[in-house]
Amino acid sequence: MQYLSTRGGTSPILFSQAVMMGLADDGGLLLPRTIPRVGCETFNSWQKLTYPELAYEVMSRFIDDIPGSDLRDIINRSYATFSCPEVAPLVHHGDLHILELFHGPTLAFKDIALQFLGNLFSYLLEKNQSVLNIVGATSGDTGSAAIAGVRGKKRISIFILHPYKRVSLVQEKQMTTVLDDNVFNIAIHGSFDDGQALVKKTFTDIPFKNSFHLGAINSINWARVLAQVVYYVSSCLHVNGHEKDSSLDFVVPTGNFGDIFAGFIARRMLPAGTIRQLVLATNENDILARLVATGIYRQGELQITSSPSMDIQAASNFERYLYYLVDGNSTRTRNLMEEFALNKAIDLRADHDLIRRDFAATAVSNEEVLETIATFHREHGYVLDPHTAVGVRAAAKFKTVGVPMVCLATAHPAKFSAVVNQAIGIDPPIPEALAGITERPARCQMMAAELGALKEYITTHARRLDPPPPTRQ
Numbered sequence: 405m406q407y408l409s410t411r412g413g414t415s416p417i418l419f420s421q422a423v424m425m426g427l428a429d430d431g432g433l434l435l436p437r438t439i440p441r442v443g444c445e446t447f448n449s450w451q452k453l454t455y456p457e458l459a460y461e462v463m464s465r466f467i468d469d470i471p472g473s474d475l476r477d478i479i480n481r482s483y484a485t486f487s488c489p490e491v492a493p494l495v496h497h498g499d500l501h502i503l504e505l506f507h508g509p510t511l512a513f514k515d516i517a518l519q520f521l522g523n524l525f526s527y528l529l530e531k532n533q534s535v536l537n538i539v540g541a542t543s544g545d546t547g548s549a550a551i552a553g554v555r556g557k558k559r560i561s562i563f564i565l566h567p568y569k570r571v572s573l574v575q576e577k578q579m580t581t582v583l584d585d586n587v588f589n590i591a592i593h594g595s596f597d598d599g600q601a602l603v604k605k606t607f608t609d610i611p612f613k614n615s616f617h618l619g620a621i622n623s624i625n626w627a628r629v630l631a632q633v634v635y636y637v638s639s640c641l642h643v644n645g646h647e648k649d650s651s652l653d654f655v656v657p658t659g660n661f662g663d664i665f666a667g668f669i670a671r672r673m674l675p676a677g678t679i680r681q682l683v684l685a686t687n688e689n690d691i692l693a694r695l696v697a698t699g700i701y702r703q704g705e706l707q708i709t710s711s712p713s714m715d716i717q718a719a720s721n722f723e724r725y726l727y728y729l730v731d732g733n734s735t736r737t738r739n740l741m742e743e744f745a746l747n748k749a750i751d752l753r754a755d756h757d758l759i760r761r762d763f764a765a766t767a768v769s770n771e772e773v774l775e776t777i778a779t780f781h782r783e784h785g786y787v788l789d790p791h792t793a794v795g796v797r798a799a800a801k802f803k804t805v806g807v808p809m810v811c812l813a814t815a816h817p818a819k820f821s822a823v824v825n826q827a828i829g830i831d832p833p834i835p836e837a838l839a840g841i842t843e844r845p846a847r848c849q850m851m852a853a854e855l856g857a858l859k860e861y862i863t864t865h866a867r868r869l870d871p872p873p874p875t876r877q
C-alpha cells in the first residue's frame with residue numbers, strides 16, 4: 405500500500421515511512437492511495453475473532469511492508485496492557501450500545517492508538533537502528549497516553565510539557581508518577597498554548613530537530629487513525645452478529661476529528677450500508693457542527709468546557725476529510741487549507757450536500773452535559789464521563805427506531821470526577837489504575853516557558869544514536 409500527501413507534494417511512500425514521517429513533508433497529511441474493500445463473506449468470517457486478531461485483519465490490509473508475524477506480535481503486545489480481554493467491550497443501556505474505549509492504561513480512548521503507536525515506533529527504530537525523541541505539549545489527556553505508550557522503550561525518549569498546576573491533579577499524577585528513565589515530564593510556568601508554541605518553535609529549528617531526531621506523537625499520525633478503525637469494525641460485527649444485513653449508526657464525541665475520521669474510513673471499507681450514519685457530537689467548541697449545519701468551516705472563539713479533551717477550534721485531522729470531499733484533488737485541498745490558515749474560514753457550501761450525506765452533527769452545552777450524566781445515571785445506573793455524555797446527548801437527537809446506535813465512550817468517568825460529582829452528587833468509583841495515585845512518588849522538571857531552557861534540557865537528556873566513546877582518564 406502506498407501513502408500520499410493530501411497536498412500532493414510528496415512521492416508515494418510505504419506505511420512505515422508514513423508512520424515515521426507523521427506530518428507529510430509538504431505540510432499535508434498522509435493517506436493510503438486507496439481504501440481497501442472488505443466483502444460480505446470476509447466480513448462475516450471475522451465474527452469469532454478476538455480483538456487483536458481482528459486488528460490484524462483490518463490493519464494488514466493497509467500495511468504491506470511489515471512481515472505478518474511481526475505485525476501480529478506488535479498488535480498482541482499493544483492490547484495485552486488493557487484491563488479487559490475484549491479491549492473495547494459494548495454495554496447496552498436503554499436503546500443505546502455504549503462502546504467502552506477506556507480500558508487501557510490511562511483510561512481514555514487514546515490508549516487504543518498510542519499503545520500500538522509506541523510499539524510500532526519501537527519496532528521500526530530497532531529495524532533502522534535509529535532513535536527518537538518525542539517532544540509534545542499537553543493540556544492533560546494526550547500526554548499521559550503518549551507516555552504510557554513509550555515508557556521503558558529502549559530507542560525512545562519522551563519529553564512532555566504541561567502547564568504547571570493547570571491540569572487536574574489526576575492528570576498530572578498520571579504523567580509524573582511514571583518513573584521510567586526515558587520519560588521526562590516538564591511543568592512550564594505558563595499556559596497550554598505557551599507549551600504548544602515552545603514545542604512548535606523547537607520543531608522549526610530544522611538542524612536541531614534533525615540532530616536530536618525529534619518527533620511528534622499528535623493525532624495526525626496515520627497509524628493512530630488506523631488503530632481506531634478496528635473498533636468500528638468490531639462493533640459492527642458484535643451488534644449486527646445476529647441480524648445480518650442490518651445497518652448501524654455511530655455517535656462520536658469529537659475534537660480533532662481523528663476518531664470520527666476512523667469511522668469514515670471504516671464505512672468505506674466495509675460492505676455498503678454496514679455503517680449508516682456517523683453522528684458528530686461536539687461540545688460548545690462547535691466548529692464542526694457549524695460546518696455540517698452551514699457548509700462553512702469557520703474558527704470560533706475557544707470555550708473552556710467540562711469536556712476539555714474536545715476543546716478544540718481547528719480540527720487537525722479535518723484536512724484528511726477535506727481531501728476526500730474534493731474528490732482527491734490535492735491542489736484544491738492545499739488551496740483550501742492555505743485559505744483557512746489565512747482567513748480562519750473556508751466556504752464549502754458548494755459541497756454542503758455531500759457533507760450532510762457524510763455526517764449528522766450537533767453541539768452540546770455544558771448544562772446539557774450535566775443533565776445527561778444525571779439522567780443516564782438515574783435511568784440506567786451507569787456513570788458517563790463528560791465527553792461520552794456529549795455523545796449520548798447527541799444520540800438522543802439522531803436515534804432512528806430500528807437502527808442500532810453505538811455511542812463511543814471515550815474516557816472513564818473517574819478521570820473527570822469533579823464534573824461527575826457536580827452532576828450526580830457522588831464520585832465515580834476509582835478504578836485500580838488510579839488507586840492511590842496521588843501518594844505515589846513523582847518526578848517532574850519545573851521550567852520557565854523559554855525556548856532556550858527547553859532546548860538545553862533536551863540537549864542534556866535526549867537519547868542519542870551512538871553512545872559517546874568512553875573517555876580516557
Ligand SMILES: *Cc1c(COP(=O)(O)O)cnc(C)c1O
Pocket residue numbers: 512513514545546623657658659660661662663664713714791814815
Ligand atoms: C481526544 C479525546 C476526544 C476527541 O477525539 P478526537 O479524535 O480528537 O476527535 C474525545 N474524548 C476524549 C476523552 C479524548 O481524550
